[in-house]
Amino acid sequence: MHKIxxxxxxxxKDSFLKDGWMLLFxxxxxxxxxxxxxxxxxxxxxxxxAHIADQGNEIVFDYEHQTxxxxxxxxxxxxxxFAWEDGVGIKARxxxxxxxxxYLAKDEYRYFSPVFFIRKSDLRVCGLHSSALTNTPKTKHLxxxxxxxxxxxxxxTNEEETMDREKLIASLGLKKDATDEQIMAAVVKLGVKxxxxxxxxxxxxxxxxxxxxxxxxxxxxxxxxxHALKQTSKTSVSxxxxxxxxxxxxxxxxxxxxxxxMEKGKVTPDQKDWALDYAKTNLKGFETYVAKAPTVVPIxxxxxxxxxxxxxxxxxxxxxxxxxxxxSKEDIKTHGDA
Numbered sequence: 001m002h003k004i005x006x007x008x009x010x011x012x013k014d015s016f017l018k019d020g021w022m023l024l025f026x027x028x029x030x031x032x033x034x035x036x037x038x039x040x041x042x043x044x045x046x047x048x049x050a051h052i053a054d055q056g057n058e059i060v061f062d063y064e065h066q067t068x069x070x071x072x073x074x075x076x077x078x079x080x081x082f083a084w085e086d087g088v089g090i091k092a093r094x095x096x097x098x099x100x101x102x103y104l105a106k107d108e109y110r111y112f113s114p115v116f117f118i119r120k121s122d123l124r125v126c127g128l129h130s131s132a133l134t135n136t137p138k139t140k141h142l143x144x145x146x147x148x149x150x151x152x153x154x155x156x157t158n159e160e161e162t163m164d165r166e167k168l169i170a171s172l173g174l175k176k177d178a179t180d181e182q183i184m185a186a187v188v189k190l191g192v193k194x195x196x197x198x199x200x201x202x203x204x205x206x207x208x209x210x211x212x213x214x215x216x217x218x219x220x221x222x223x224x225x226x227h228a229l230k231q232t233s234k235t236s237v238s239x240x241x242x243x244x245x246x247x248x249x250x251x252x253x254x255x256x257x258x259x260x261x262m263e264k265g266k267v268t269p270d271q272k273d274w275a276l277d278y279a280k281t282n283l284k285g286f287e288t289y290v291a292k293a294p295t296v297v298p299i300x301x302x303x304x305x306x307x308x309x310x311x312x313x314x315x316x317x318x319x320x321x322x323x324x325x326x327x328s329k330e331d332i333k334t335h336g337d338a
Contacts, residue, residue, distance in 0.1 A: 023143045024082070024114060025125060027089035031140045037123060038116075044124040045084040051117070051127035052082070061094055065113065065132045076100035076133045090125075100133060110144045113137040254279035257286060265295040296321070 025040040032038065052059060059079040066073035077100050081093040096104070103109040113134045117127035169178050172186040258275045261267040267275045267290075279286040322328070 021091055021093050022112075022145050023089055024092040024131075025090040025116075026141075026143060027087060033138045033140060035138070038118045038125055039123045040089055040125055042084055042086075044126065045082070045090050047119065047124060047126040048090065048116070048128055049082055059128055059130060061096075061100070061112070061131050061133065063133050065115065065130075065134070067130050067132075068115065076103075079128075079131075103133065104145060109133040109135060111135055111137045111142055112145055113139065113142075250283070251280060253283055254286070257283060257290070261286075261290045264290070266290045266293045268296055 025044075027040055030038050030040060060067060060073075060075050061077035061079065062073045063076050075097060077094040077096040079092050080095050083091045083093075085091055100109070111134055112131050113136075114131040115129040116125050117129070118124070119126040166176070169176060169183065172178075172183065174182055174186060178186075254276060257279045258267060258272060261275060262269070262272065275286065278289070
């Protein structure tokens with residue numbers, strides 16, 4: 001059985017090197033040695049892929065960051081495709097060179113080191129410059145390129161223990177040109193149980209609910225949410241609250257400006273609604289209007305001002321206002337000039 005498992009591992013590795021999919025950035029908060037943290041989520045994926053599309057060139061995978069050194073920098077592979085997987089992170093499909101594939105197959109290179117951009121405002125990954133095959137990555141807790149192929153077996157195996165592919169095909173009664181999928185199906189049919197991957201740690205439902213997460217979210221999403229909450233001060237407000245407060249302040253300023261204009265006799269009572277709309281829309285423009293507009297209502301005729309005793313003579317201002325309001329002299333004498 002051990003020999004079968006070893007061959008299955010080899011088949012998986014060969015399949016991986018052919019397909020080229022790997023985990024580029026794990027979801028949640030990551031950390032670069034001595035340089036701080038970065039955030040990876042769906043928004044970061046969208047930012048990164050938009051930046052790559054804007055550049056219009058394929059992203060290179062080199063050796064030991066030689067591209068950054070300004071020296072001869074042969075590619076170990078080229079990024080061909082990117083994908084986001086909830087709860088997992090940003091995956092990438094790489095077209096490896098034969099030399100790089102050989103290094104990986106022999107475990108001579110195990111890790112990689114991406115060179116990427118981080119947005120200062122929220123620490124999200126927002127672009128990708130390149131990546132390199134290396135065994136000394138700066139990114140902490142990095143998932144090895146071939147990590148998904150681990151089967152829980154001993155890492156060191158005598159070459160004699162590895163069953164030859166042709167022998168396994170023959171022992172399974174398959175044709176010589178049997179595909180990997182056919183070999184795997186035959187192995188499973190024999191009742192050989194392959195070691196299962198470790199299940200994701202279960203997070204308390206109460207914590208999930210308190211952080212407004214999904215029940216399928218795990219430790220990565222919980223940690224990222226907690227860090228986000230820590231960055232929010234007790235005195236901070238949401239964007240919705242801020243916009244509401246800004247609108248209330250603007251309305252108050254507009255209302256105060258209209259009241260002041262009416263007290264100066266620059267706005268009549270029947271113009272109040274118009275003046276409020278104008279001031280809310282363009283307070284500076286309304287203030288300019290008030291500064292240049294003539295006084296249309298005599299100051300001493302405004303509410304709250306001391307009334308003059310009507311001596312039978314009407315002032316020019318009163319007659320002007322009366323004419324504007326289509327009020328006759330007789331009406332003024334009858335009802336008063338207030």
